[in-house]
Amino acid sequence: MEKPVFDQNFRMQFEELLKWRRDVRSFRNDEVDPQLTERLIALATLAPSVGYSQPWRFVLVESAECRESIRANFELCNRQALDAYSGEKAQLYAKLKLAGLRDAPVHLAVFLNQQTECGSGLGRMTMPETLEYSAILAVHTLWLAARSYGLGVGWVSILDPAKVNTSLNLPEEWKLIAYLCIGYPQEEHPSPELLRNGWEVKLPASDILIRR
Numbered sequence: 001m002e003k004p005v006f007d008q009n010f011r012m013q014f015e016e017l018l019k020w021r022r023d024v025r026s027f028r029n030d031e032v033d034p035q036l037t038e039r040l041i042a043l044a045t046l047a048p049s050v051g052y053s054q055p056w057r058f059v060l061v062e063s064a065e066c067r068e069s070i071r072a073n074f075e076l077c078n079r080q081a082l083d084a085y086s087g088e089k090a091q092l093y094a095k096l097k098l099a100g101l102r103d104a105p106v107h108l109a110v111f112l113n114q115q116t117e118c119g120s121g122l123g124r125m126t127m128p129e130t131l132e133y134s135a136i137l138a139v140h141t142l143w144l145a146a147r148s149y150g151l152g153v154g155w156v157s158i159l160d161p162a163k164v165n166t167s168l169n170l171p172e173e174w175k176l177i178a179y180l181c182i183g184y185p186q187e188e189h190p191s192p193e194l195l196r197n198g199w200e201v202k203l204p205a206s207d208i209l210i211r212r
């Protein structure tokens with residue numbers, strides 16, 4: 001395989017990709033080519049993983065029954081989350097769209113196989129949580145790859161994970177990492193929706209970089 005050259009033009013494009021990635025909750029109803037979905041999953045598996053454990057497992061949620069069960073799970077958890085807020089924050093929370101479960105053409109659940117023997121434990125004796133980090137990196141890799149194809153990804157975590165395993169008939173040991181809604185976005189923005197809706201502000205660089 002010939003060694004690629006990442007030139008300045010590529011770097012500028014890559015920066016644009018990072019800036020325009022977005023968490024997407026509103027999708028057009030155009031289908032996503034199933035081969036493209038499989039390609040995204042293949043690209044996600046290029047992510048780093050502790051000890052090359054490759055602990056990620058991808059579940060395409062296609063049946064109406066499974067999707068309805070996930071939607072019901074979200075609705076309940078979202079109502080409970082709303083109850084945890086009061087005053088203006090509660091009013092704002094109630095207005096936010098926090099999942100595109102109804103309109104996203106592709107539902108992809110990413111799990112961690114905690115029992116994986118791949119990697120023989122290398123790198124995670126002292127930090128077992130690195131197995132989870134590995135699966136999360138696969139999600140982020142898929143997120144960026146999807147965006148490069150004009151697709152949007154929305155991460156839904158307002159779910160009871162144990163119920164997700166039951167709905168999808170998966171082993172208890174598989175830990176839900178991300179439930180992803182994937183499709184072509186209705187809108188494209190260079191800033192997060194929660195920032196635009198006044199839920200949170202961007203932290204100044206001085207708050208996130210510490211020197212010792």
Ligand SMILES: Cc1cc2nc3c(=O)[nH]c(=O)nc-3n(C[C@H](O)[C@H](O)[C@H](O)COP(=O)(O)O)c2cc1C
Nearest residue numbers: 021022023097098099155156157158191192193194
């Ligand atoms: C681990 C994780 C879980 C998230 N869960 C949700 C969710 O349940 N609902 C939602 O609307 N957004 C969810 N998001 C998206 C974040 O709200 C979003 O990334 C953040 O507001 C920044 O916006 P951006 O991704 O468009 O830059 C999640 C993101 C991450 C990384």
